[in-house]
Amino acid sequence: MSFDGAVRRLESVARPDRYRQIEQLPPDAPRTVRGGGYSYAPASFGARTTVQRTRDFNRVLSLDPENGILECEAGLTLGQLHSVATPHGWYLPAQPGYPLITIGGCIAAEAHGKNHFRDGTFRRRVLALDLFHPAHGILRLTRDSHADLFELTCGGLGLTGQILSATLALDRLEGTRVEIRRVSLGRLEEAVPLLEQWAPKSRFLYTWHNLSVSGASFGRGFLYTGDFRPESGLARDGGERFTPITAEDRGRWRVCLLNRATTVLFNAAYELAQRASSRVRVLSLFEFLFPVARKVAYYELFGRKGLHEYQMLVPVESFEDLAATLRRGLMRFGVPIALASCKLFKGERSLLRFDGTGICLALDFPRSSGSERLAGFLDGVVREARGLPNIVKDSRLPRETVEACYPGYESFRRSLRAFDPLRLYRSEISERLGL
Amino acid sequence: MTCVIVGASSGLGRALAEELARGGHPLVLVSSDARDLLPLASDLTVRFGAAVRTVAADAAEHAGLAAALDRAVPSGQPITALLFPVGAVEQRDDGWLEPELAERLVRVNLLSVSSVVGRLLPRLISQGSGTIVGFGSVAALRGRSSNVLYAAAKRSLESYFESLRHLGEPRGLTVAFYVLGYLDTQLSYGSRLLLPRADPKRVAKRVCRALGRERGRRYVPWFWYPAGVLLKAIPWAVFRRLNS
Ligand SMILES: Cc1cc2nc3c(=O)[nH]c(=O)nc-3n(C[C@H](O)[C@H](O)[C@H](O)COP(=O)(O)OP(=O)(O)OC[C@H]3O[C@@H](n4cnc5c(N)ncnc54)[C@H](O)[C@@H]3O)c2cc1C
Numbered sequence: 064m065s066f067d068g069a070v071r072r073l074e075s076v077a078r079p080d081r082y083r084q085i086e087q088l089p090p091d092a093p094r095t096v097r098g099g100g101y102s103y104a105p106a107s108f109g110a111r112t113t114v115q116r117t118r119d120f121n122r123v124l125s126l127d128p129e130n131g132i133l134e135c136e137a138g139l140t141l142g143q144l145h146s147v148a149t150p151h152g153w154y155l156p157a158q159p160g161y162p163l164i165t166i167g168g169c170i171a172a173e174a175h176g177k178n179h180f181r182d183g184t185f186r187r188r189v190l191a192l193d194l195f196h197p198a199h200g201i202l203r204l205t206r207d208s209h210a211d212l213f214e215l216t217c218g219g220l221g222l223t224g225q226i227l228s229a230t231l232a233l234d235r236l237e238g239t240r241v242e243i244r245r246v247s248l249g250r251l252e253e254a255v256p257l258l259e260q261w262a263p264k265s266r267f268l269y270t271w272h273n274l275s276v277s278g279a280s281f282g283r284g285f286l287y288t289g290d291f292r293p294e295s296g297l298a299r300d301g302g303e304r305f306t307p308i309t310a311e312d313r314g315r316w317r318v319c320l321l322n323r324a325t326t327v328l329f330n331a332a333y334e335l336a337q338r339a340s341s342r343v344r345v346l347s348l349f350e351f352l353f354p355v356a357r358k359v360a361y362y363e364l365f366g367r368k369g370l371h372e373y374q375m376l377v378p379v380e381s382f383e384d385l386a387a388t389l390r391r392g393l394m395r396f397g398v399p400i401a402l403a404s405c406k407l408f409k410g411e412r413s414l415l416r417f418d419g420t421g422i423c424l425a426l427d428f429p430r431s432s433g434s435e436r437l438a439g440f441l442d443g444v445v446r447e448a449r450g451l452p453n454i455v456k457d458s459r460l461p462r463e464t465v466e467a468c469y470p471g472y473e474s475f476r477r478s479l480r481a482f483d484p485l486r487l488y489r490s491e492i493s494e495r496l497g498l
Numbered sequence: 499m500t501c502v503i504v505g506a507s508s509g510l511g512r513a514l515a516e517e518l519a520r521g522g523h524p525l526v527l528v529s530s531d532a533r534d535l536l537p538l539a540s541d542l543t544v545r546f547g548a549a550v551r552t553v554a555a556d557a558a559e560h561a562g563l564a565a566a567l568d569r570a571v572p573s574g575q576p577i578t579a580l581l582f583p584v585g586a587v588e589q590r591d592d593g594w595l596e597p598e599l600a601e602r603l604v605r606v607n608l609l610s611v612s613s614v615v616g617r618l619l620p621r622l623i624s625q626g627s628g629t630i631v632g633f634g635s636v637a638a639l640r641g642r643s644s645n646v647l648y649a650a651a652k653r654s655l656e657s658y659f660e661s662l663r664h665l666g667e668p669r670g671l672t673v674a675f676y677v678l679g680y681l682d683t684q685l686s687y688g689s690r691l692l693l694p695r696a697d698p699k700r701v702a703k704r705v706c707r708a709l710g711r712e713r714g715r716r717y718v719p720w721f722w723y724p725a726g727v728l729l730k731a732i733p734w735a736v737f738r739r740l741n742s
């Protein structure tokens with residue numbers, strides 16, 4: 064089952080827990096590597112292969128407490144890494160918002176955090192990788208040796224082989240608490256100037272928008288800017304307890320509680336609650352990095368049918384037009400937008416990585432009859448804006464959209480086939496996108 | 499202080515290693531493949547500061563394993579506990595297994611334990627303290643048409659541990675034998691079961707909490723005790739129908 068609830072398949076899942084078991088599959092058997100299974104799209108199953116889970120390969124191999132270099136197996140989760148690194152005064156910037164996501168998943172999906180404008184994507188943290196492929200054995204990839212394969216594997220959607228372990232460069236922790244300041248913004252377009260204005264003064268930065276209001280204040284909301292609270296020291300983190308959610312049990316509620324009326328209500332209630340609360344809040348680093356850990360009910364609201372998360376990265380210059388198009392266009396689909404949020408990106412585009420410079424806008428909406436059409440409309444919007452859609456977040460993204468938006472598509476496909484002519488590692492995504 | 503875990507690379511053994519490392523015990527970890535043991539040792543060292551040695555040896559070669567372990571456990575250091583979460587099953591263990599494989603099952607599941615205990619027993623006895631922990635299986639409660647020799651070896655192991663109690667307790671040793679229900683590990687992965695699988699981490703916590711205090715035979719999880727009594731009470735005429 065994909066996290067967004069769109070794709071459900073019955074497949075044979077292996078759960079190796081010793082190295083020889085990874086190698087046990089016949090060398091020509093197609094396979095899929097599955098980390099935590101938190102990709103919204105079926106990135107780690109769905110190609111009628113044997114799915115190999117990495118959850119038991121989650122050991123920390125070394126930690127250099129002087130220089131913040133950590134080596135671990137690829138099934139280590141972000142939460143586990145957090146609990147190992149923080150006592151030594153280190154943390155991993157550029158991480159996605161759920162603690163059970165694995166290091167392997169972050170590398171393969173080139174994940175980002177709320178600080179892309181400062182810290183870039185996950186790849187920047189990766190110093191070396193050990194990659195297993197039955198035709199090539201175990202290869203050590205760095206920026207110097209097998210450099211092309213290193214590039215192909217970071218953001219390679221798990222298609223180059225199984226990442227066994229990774230060496231990561233951590234950052235010094237300047238406190239275990241994060242102070243978040245809220246700034247109001249009047250409409251969606253204001254996201255750009257405000258994000259640009261706050262970027263030099265922020266460590267973490269993102270916005271929230273209410274797209275349920277029409278007219279001039281469409282997309283009004285808040286900007287949140289965060290930084291470490293210097294005096295907090297290595298206080299107890301306190302937030303590490305949470306009830307796990309998996310792709311399989313996200314949809315345990317049969318019905319979707321988010322329709323147009325409730326979405327208007329939820330968004331208004333959130334806005335009110337924010338305005339009523341203090342402008343500055345202090346959270347533990349764990350709570351801040353993994354906000355979803357204790358708010359999984361949000362995902363359950365979408366019910367069995369699930370949700371779309373449409374995430375796009377568009378150049379700053381296109382954002383104003385994009386906002387106008389959304390203001391005019393969204394209404395006609397009758398699909399409630401449960402969540403809209405922007406982040407600021409400063410990076411470079413290459414291959415199939417969700418990376419570059421611009422504004423990253425994410426829209427969550429329930430899966431319904433009109434939602435497919437809305438997503439199709441957004442495909443057009445992204446193309447028009449010369450932007451990128453995020454591949455691991457969209458279970459339906461058509462191949463032609465990806466080909467049109469990602470100039471690196473062809474070169475990724477060619478390099479992958481040169482490395483692995485049999486194309487052993489597959490997924491629903493690789494089949495849909497013809498990779 | 500030192501705890502020896504034979505069968506430490508996965509499942510319950512790995513969970514026990516983690517639990518004991520958290521408790522500050524130096525460890526000696528045994529399984530057949532260094533590729534699995536070394537990452538585990540590093541992990542326990544980084545996370546808990548544990549002193550960990552590893553011995554990669556095939557438990558089927560039980561005499562060699564016992565000798566290797568004797569060398570690996572530093573002679574000056576007291577041995578707190580020997581734990582044996584080692585175990586292996588064979589898919590074709592249905593009564594028709596070739597002699598070599600059958601013998602291997604008995605070696606891994608029974609003789610590896612008795613050889614290691616035999617080798618280290620003098621040291622435990624001269625310390626006048628120490629705990630020996632064995633693990634049986636509910637699969638051995640009644641004869642079955644699958645895992646035939648595995649179950650036979652596990653039942654022998656249970657008998658062996660009862661004998662060990664006679665031998666050890668008067669000399670200050672603690673001997674415990676846990677009859678385990680199904681665990682959520684590789685050993686039972688993919689098979690259809692009537693009762694739920696237990697989380698090896700919880701079982702490990704349970705075992706370590708009572709380490710050195712609990713003795714004799716115990717059922718874990720507890721509901722296997724009544725289930726076992728029931729299972730054993732079923733007359734053959736009925737049982738043979740259930741086990742088809
Ligand atoms: C609540 C939530 C919040 C999120 N927040 C963010 C966010 O802030 N930023 C962001 O960028 N993303 C975010 N994501 C998306 C998530 O980070 C990615 O989808 C990530 O890839 C999930 O990793 P996973 O361990 O669950 O792997 P899976 O979803 O199982 O797999 C993802 C991909 O990685 C590959 N893979 C996994 N392990 C290995 C390995 N060892 N070797 C080779 N390939 C491997 C798989 O084959 C697959 O292609 C979020 C997702 C959720 C559910």
Ligand SMILES: NC(=O)c1ccc[n+]([C@@H]2O[C@H](COP(=O)([O-])OP(=O)(O)OC[C@H]3O[C@@H](n4cnc5c(N)ncnc54)[C@H](OP(=O)(O)O)[C@@H]3O)[C@@H](O)[C@H]2O)c1
Pocket residue numbers: 081504505506507508509510511528529530531534555556557558582583584585586606633634635636637678679680681682683684685686698
């Ligand atoms: N799983 C269940 O449902 C269940 C139920 C009842 C009882 N039990 C018993 O509980 C104990 C733990 O089981 P588990 O589920 O944790 O099993 P597991 O995950 O398969 O672990 C077994 C351990 O024994 C080691 N081992 C097996 N053969 C070996 C050999 N020839 N040489 C060296 N080491 C060997 C394995 O290491 P390598 O393979 O890496 O060598 C591994 O570390 C076993 O005694 C088992 O019989 C299990």
